[in-house]
Amino acid sequence: MKEEIKLFRNTKKTRTLLLSSLGVCMLLGLGILYSVGLFDGELKMKPAIFSAAAFLIMLFLTLKTLLSLKDKSPLIELNGQMFVGKTTPISKAFGQVDWIDVKDIQLQKTGGDTLVVVTVGNTDKYAGRLSKMSWNMVFDKSSEQLQLMYSTSEVDIEPKPLFDLFISFWEGSSKKAL
Incomplete structure (x- = not known):
């Protein structure tokens, strides 16, 4: 057994995770646009609120992951x-x-x-x-x-x-x- 092991970020895995997060954000953004009536002129309040809340959470997590890419310390x-x-x-x-x-x-x-x-x-x-x-x-x-x-x-x-x-x-x- 080694004395110490440090495991670092895998940039390929992180990139894949970020791309999937951005994809979900885009889908939620489309859900918001649909819910506010951009496509059919009808406002759907509950789906708009749900989509907006989920979009903000996903956007926050995605931005947090982007900022953590600068951290080169072991995970x-x-x-x-x-x-x-x-x-x-x-x-x-x-x-x-x-x-x-x-x-x-x-x-x-x-x-x-x-x-x-x-x-x-x-x-x-x-x-x-x-x-x-x-x-x-x-x-x-x-x-x-x-x-x-x-x-x-x-x-x-x-x-x-x-x-x-x-x-x-x-x-x-x-x-x-x-």
Whole structure:
């Protein structure tokens, strides 16, 4: 096992993601134009509001992705003691996680993406890193553990190899602890 691995942005994947986002924005823009009656002269208020809201959200996310292209730092960084990921908004806000606190790692299919889900115990140590709403999204009350998700949609690796990397570093850190 290597001492440290840094995974950077795959520009081809990011470009594909941006083009699909722009395509969705264009479709939503056409939906807005249709809803305000540009084509048939009839105003459809509910579809116009829905299309405009979805358009603004998609446009915001697309612009945010465009601005993040300047960031040349690694999106996922793994070493013997900890890992950091910036592939989802919550993982980016959460920051560094120590391997000693990891309880489980799984692959999970969510929509069109396969995510590496890391279950983290010792939640008191990580309290205060996220807003209350974000904390409630990742905190499982029944097990009192956090579920952090890491995506490969912009990283230069596929889900299964990323999962294998997480597992190997996790197992390597537990052997060092013994």
